[in-house]
Amino acid sequence: MSAEVAVLGAGMHPWGKWGRSFVEYGRTAARAALADAGLGWADVGSIVGADTVRSGYPGYVAGATFARALGWQGARVTSVYAACASGAQAIGAARAQILAGLADVVLVVGADAAPKGFFAPAGGERPDDPDWLRFRVLGATNPAYFALYARRRMAVHGDTLEDFAQVKVKNAAAGRLNPHARYRKAVTADEVAASAVVADPLRLLDICATSDGGAALVLTSMDFARSRGVADPVRIRAVSTVTPTYPRTVLDLPDIATDSTTAADAAAGSFRSSIARAAYEEAGLGPQDLSLAEVYDLSTALELEWYEDIGLCAEGEGAKLVREGATALGGRIPVNTSGGLASFGEAVPAQAIAQVCELTWQLRGTAGERQVPGARAGITANQGLFGHGSAVVAVR
Amino acid sequence: MARTRTPVVSGWFTENAPDGGGFRLLGTRCSACTAVFFPREDAYCRNPRCPGGGELAEVPLSPRGRVWSYTDGRYRPPAPYVSDPAEPWEPYTLLAVELEAEGMVVLGQAAPGTGVADLAVGTEVEVVGGVLNEDAETTWVTWQFKPVGGAA
Numbered sequence: 001m002s003a004e005v006a007v008l009g010a011g012m013h014p015w016g017k018w019g020r021s022f023v024e025y026g027r028t029a030a031r032a033a034l035a036d037a038g039l040g041w042a043d044v045g046s047i048v049g050a051d052t053v054r055s056g057y058p059g060y061v062a063g064a065t066f067a068r069a070l071g072w073q074g075a076r077v078t079s080v081y082a083a084c085a086s087g088a089q090a091i092g093a094a095r096a097q098i099l100a101g102l103a104d105v106v107l108v109v110g111a112d113a114a115p116k117g118f119f120a121p122a123g124g125e126r127p128d129d130p131d132w133l134r135f136r137v138l139g140a141t142n143p144a145y146f147a148l149y150a151r152r153r154m155a156v157h158g159d160t161l162e163d164f165a166q167v168k169v170k171n172a173a174a175g176r177l178n179p180h181a182r183y184r185k186a187v188t189a190d191e192v193a194a195s196a197v198v199a200d201p202l203r204l205l206d207i208c209a210t211s212d213g214g215a216a217l218v219l220t221s222m223d224f225a226r227s228r229g230v231a232d233p234v235r236i237r238a239v240s241t242v243t244p245t246y247p248r249t250v251l252d253l254p255d256i257a258t259d260s261t262t263a264a265d266a267a268a269g270s271f272r273s274s275i276a277r278a279a280y281e282e283a284g285l286g287p288q289d290l291s292l293a294e295v296y297d298l299s300t301a302l303e304l305e306w307y308e309d310i311g312l313c314a315e316g317e318g319a320k321l322v323r324e325g326a327t328a329l330g331g332r333i334p335v336n337t338s339g340g341l342a343s344f345g346e347a348v349p350a351q352a353i354a355q356v357c358e359l360t361w362q363l364r365g366t367a368g369e370r371q372v373p374g375a376r377a378g379i380t381a382n383q384g385l386f387g388h389g390s391a392v393v394a395v396r
Numbered sequence: 397m398a399r400t401r402t403p404v405v406s407g408w409f410t411e412n413a414p415d416g417g418g419f420r421l422l423g424t425r426c427s428a429c430t431a432v433f434f435p436r437e438d439a440y441c442r443n444p445r446c447p448g449g450g451e452l453a454e455v456p457l458s459p460r461g462r463v464w465s466y467t468d469g470r471y472r473p474p475a476p477y478v479s480d481p482a483e484p485w486e487p488y489t490l491l492a493v494e495l496e497a498e499g500m501v502v503l504g505q506a507a508p509g510t511g512v513a514d515l516a517v518g519t520e521v522e523v524v525g526g527v528l529n530e531d532a533e534t535t536w537v538t539w540q541f542k543p544v545g546g547a548a
Contacts, residue, residue, distance in 0.1 A: 057474045118471075121476070123475065125476075126543060135474065135475070136476040136477060136478075137528070139469055139473035139490075139505070140489055141471075148492050149465070151517070152492075154463040156517070198471060199467045200467050203468075237445045246442065246443055247443075251501045255433060257434045257500055257501060258435075258502075260431060260500040261499030261500070262430075262499055263443045264431070264445060288521045293443055360534065
């Protein structure tokens with residue numbers, strides 16, 4: 001298929017709280033991805049940085065920052081910010097450049113050093129910023145939104161706290177096998193239940209932490225990959241970066257209200273499901289073709305919603321999948337084989353890239369004890385604040 | 397010296413609705429396509445299929461709605477949420493309320509005394525005025541939701 005690009009290299013800086021600059025994490029991940037690809041930095045024609053931010057706007061210009069840290073060599077440079085979708089947009093920009101013939105080898109890098117505790121907006125009086133407003137007027141933190149979705153699932157679909165806990169148990173079991181993960185210990189349902197309530201009904205172990213970390217990919221044209229003797233590389237077949245459709249009727253952070261339906265009926269399905277649908281259409285495959293998926297488990301309950309949004313089951317049946325063990329390692333369709341955000345924590349501009357690193361290793365068959373046998377296709381799904389969709393389909 | 401009562405955000409609600417209905421949230425409504433916006437949108441209509449040429453007029457939102465979901469905040473939120481770090485943290489209750497006439501869900505804090513144990517998805521609530529915080533000169537007024545007829 002002509003619209004494919006090759007993933008020749010994948011690399012990470014381990015997640016954690018390391019107390020260093022995001023530049024160092026990004027550089028380490030970039031060097032690892034280049035080494036994995038068997039290429040040097042001088043071979044890179046373009047670098048795309050997923051921007052790290054402080055407070056709702058890009059505080060650091062990441063593409064050039066990483067290029068400087070690797071040593072100026074004159075490469076084309078791009079910097080992108082799309083909140084949690086920054087990494088997917090960076091991959092999308094890199095892919096477009098390759099398919100347009102602007103570059104044969106593109107290095108994609110995302111890294112962050114996250115603050116402790118709740119994410120918070122910048123200081124000052126900024127009532128034009130919806131992210132500032134939701135804190136000032138409501139004190140509504142990110143976990144508060146996750147909890148609203150969780151409570152809604154309990155009321156509408158009958159999900160239970162035990163279902164949510166099983167997601168953490170499953171992801172911790174996978175993260176235990178991942179050397180890049182921050183948390184590498186098994187967790188029991190009892191431990192989830194015993195952890196402090198942060199925002200009812202969610203507990204500390206239902207909610208992902210904030211972390212430092214970095215991830216990088218080396219993407220190339222298919223011709224370049226073949227010229228390097230890689231006949232059958234992992235290929236990116238779709239990158240979905242869609243926006244919502246008006247009226248958007250599902251409450252989402254940082255919004256204080258949904259759109260009204262007075263002028264137009266809501267479209268069928270959710271924004272999140274439209275992200276996956278666009279990726280499937282572009283890739284020419286569907287959920288039945290997947291070997292695995294990496295989804296954005298900001299909370300345990302949200303992971304169950306993603307099962308439905310990426311088409312692994314019908315609406316309301318997410319909890320059934322986790323109860324059956326279908327999404328665990330060894331199950332019918334493993335989800336978050338990396339350990340997910342539950343095991344990594346959020347390093348915002350890196351995470352969507354890290355998801356594709358996991359697909360790459362799984363599709364190569366080099367994921368070690370986490371390996372999904374015979375993996376042939378995978379999807380990543382994610383969502384950035386303010387209406388940024390993010391999904392990537394990779395195949396072997 | 398008496399504090400001045402000031403809305404935490406100007407133009408988002410009124411304590412004296414023109415229809416005599418007391419405290420109401422205020423949105424805007426596009427005269428060309430009927431789209432309603434809250435928080436108010438005064439500059440342009442955001443409905444992509446709006447024929448255009450309309451005006452955005454202020455409109456009070458429904459005084460009552462039903463709980464879409466709810467939660468609380470067991471940990472102190474960061475600034476710009478205002479709280480006294482010297483005082484023990486008192487969790488607040490947060491509601492997402494579905495307004496049927498507008499077809500929208502609006503977030504708001506619960507009125508004091510309403511906890512998560514008093515709520516269920518579907519509970520009917522009404523919007524009331526309340527105090528978000530006070531400083532030396534100002535009582536910052538906001539909107540709150542409380543179950544109709546008191547705590548359920």
